[in-house]
Amino acid sequence: MTAAVLLAAFALGAIGWFVARARARLLYAGRESMHSMPVYHAWHLALWVVLPALVVWGLWSVIAPPIVDGVVLASPAGTQIPTDPVQRAAILSEARGIAADPSFIGFYDQSSTIAAPMRAAQARFGLIGTVLMALAALAGGGYAWTRVTGRFPARTRVERAVMLTLLAASLLAILTTLGIIGSLVFEAGLFFRDVSPIAFLTGLHWAPANAVGDDLNANFGAVPLFWGTIFIGAIIAMIVAIPLGLMSAVYLTQYADRRARKVLKPVLEILAGIPTVVYGYFAALTVAPFIRDLAASLGAQNPSTESALAAGLVMGVMIIPFVSSMADDAIAAVPRAMADGSLAMGATKSETIKKVLLPAALPGIVAGVMLAVSRAIGETMIVVMAAGAAARLSLNPLESMTTVTYQIVQLLTGDQEFNSPKTLSAFALGLVLFVVTLILNIIALRVVKRFREAYE
Amino acid sequence: MSNTWKNPDMARRIARRNAAERRFKALGLGAIVLSLLFLAVLLFIMLKNGLGGLDWAFLSGSDATDASAAGVWGAAKGSFLTMVVTLVLSFPMGVLAAIYLEEFAPRNRWVDWVEVSINNLAAVPSIIFGLLGLAVFINTLGMARSSPLVGGLTLALMTMPVIVISGRNAIKAVPPSIRTAALGVGASPVQVVFHHVLPLALPGILTGTIIGMARALGETAPLLMIGMRAFVATPASGINDPSSVLPMQIFLWSDEIDRGFVQNTSAAIIVLLVFLLAMNGLAIYLRNKFETRW
């Protein structure tokens, strides 16, 4: 229904486009000078048809539902339903569901009784909305029609509309950022009404399942999650990714000839393109049991299948191409003269790399590692599938360990009661994760920028 | 003088240094080989476990509680619908934003904020976008849980910065001389961009878009947040129906106890990887084909 109406609006716009162009062409033929080409008059008119229609549609889709609800509630069946606002809202929403799809099964009986009046009211007000849209489109089109004249600066107007669209598109990025911050802060704020931020950020015990009544503060201590996240993402994964990524970059930039580089680099990048859920499955299916058996054969007592080591290792491999390409960029930014200076003194290539190139590229490499850490600690699927649920402060990589992202998933999937401290705590964890990665990203991007400028 | 370089101590020292040089080079090659070995093992295990399960019934079926009856079509269709929503939203928005930032934006604090915002969004963990989708699209706007519409919206927000960044780079690569030339024959700045700059930048933009879409196609975590983990036995018929997506299907099957699902999981992974490889291959092809050096 909605789609049809919108399509109709665009169809009207298209008709307007051709009509306006035809008229402008006639004018054009009659005169030598005209401010704008006919096609701009076409766009100008089309915009004046579509935009008012869309505005009316947007307004109507906000205004109409409350009116529809009012009408339904005033109907004979509607007067029967409970006055409690929460129940009333739930019933109305179910009725909307049934109205849209008769096979929908509601929880409340009343919702099926008001489904018929609901459908009728929706149809009536839908029709009114459609008529209003049509009027707006005609009014807009009529106005623009009067403007199809030789002097009218249609191009300027259309271009102004284009600029506004461009601006709006780029503001979407800010809107997204604000949306993230807003929703995280809002929901986390609800959580922090019940749980003190200090207890959350410094508490050592994490057991949201036990959290009932007054002992909330005691069960929402997130430090074990922070530790698990750091241990897996910033320590184990980096122990794998930094040396391997760095050495790959060194080999690719300094030793491999052009042909080898052309093959090896994209192949290495396949590693970065594999979805994390595949890594997670591989970690759980192959790597974790392998590590467990290895640990057992080395004499570990009851090693667990899920281990920080398995998750961290696989995450590290996933990050290798990222570290490698950041290091690649950093090394490439060091002027060749620097390496030449060293080689010309009789340093070997590896001495030059270790003592001159890498130190010179260090800021860029460090920034790359920071971005890699930010990726690793925000990585979800690998830890969900391989790290485990146990919130534990341990230094033993063979133990199962949980992370911030794992807990967010755990808390928000399955049976969730909305607005319980349990679900809200996921947003608090998300807020911490967002802030930490944001800081890492901002610092790293700054460093990279400065570093590039230094060798410009 | 040249005696310094002739004495046996120095000769030994140089031999030692040359040996260290060879070791270092071998280490570099070793690092690459090790990484590629890991990739090879991963692919080998998935192929070994999954190839047997790749038949027509699997490709055309939907999820089922019985491993041998379960198929991947429902999830694939969900992925397709989700990707369509993502593409339809993120591509125009991303390209328009890139045009604005690269061609028209004044240098001021606002625009700086937009840039910082975009660069950061490209590095924000994907699960955060899931939280945003949950809080805004589902809890606030009351859109349908588990639907390709919400999934696509969420992934679009995630993909847009990628498209903006690659779009800007592609636009930046168009030489200024083309703009001056077009301005010189009397085109307006908007005409210059849409008639001259954009067509030249398009291959680069498309490459970036495909790469961003491939990332979105493999994404699981944000979709977990908005509940696209429902057991869906019939393929979605529209973007508002509950649905699953390929990576989510992999995740759900990986949790099943029944051994039969190991084959299904691996087979679904093969399907997903084939799509991703095809997309990345297309991106590389486009890049090579249209790579122009001005």
Next chain:
Amino acid sequence: MPEAKLPDSKLTARNVDVFYGDKKAIDDVSIDIGNGVVTAFIGPSGCGKSTFLRTLNRMNDTIAGARVTGQILLDGEDIYDRDMDPVALRARVGMVFQKPNPFPKSIYENVAYGPRIHGLAQAKPEMDAIVEKALTRAGLWNEVKDRLTDAGTALSGGQQQRLCIARAVAVSPEVILMDEPCSALDPIATARIEELIEDLKDRYAIVIVTHSMQQAARVSQRTAFFHLGKMVEYGDTDQIFTNPREERTKDYITGRYG
């Protein structure tokens, strides 16, 4: 080919060709470079001066696709021989580049770098002595002796170039190759480097590439003129500048082209 045998020749090149891929950049050059004199290479841009200079310490090895044929002898030993290690060779034949390129390290470490990698000093006092001697020879000691731990990149352009000379001198080379060492410097810094070259020439064989006729005339005793990959003329600087044998040399020196 014009060819002048010197009594005391340090480097001898015979029939040297250099290729970049299929492109021939140096065509059949033979030259003797004397000990204790400054030899200048002059010629129009792109004629192969830098290329030939780099063959003298095998820096061309580091360029993908570069190939050298012919013979180059250092004290009678073929430097492209299998037994000649480029590491030792480059310590014996040092190089100073067009743009000062100090390492991103302290002044001290910049100079100590070479001796350290070659193991020329056993202990700290010995290294200190090497660094001081090298900086003194490069005429930089008095300016930097109180700030040895400052970054090498914090010096002025001229000081940086002298630091690079000190760096080369620190490994006690026998030959120093300089590729337009003053082209990035102002006249005062240039004058200092020229004085320095004058001071250094007794201990080392020095080869300098330059685009400035005046500079070649001022600092060198021997001059080789290159054109389109060939060495057109080689002789005493005075003779080249006052009485060139070849028409092309004359044209270049009188500014007819280049």
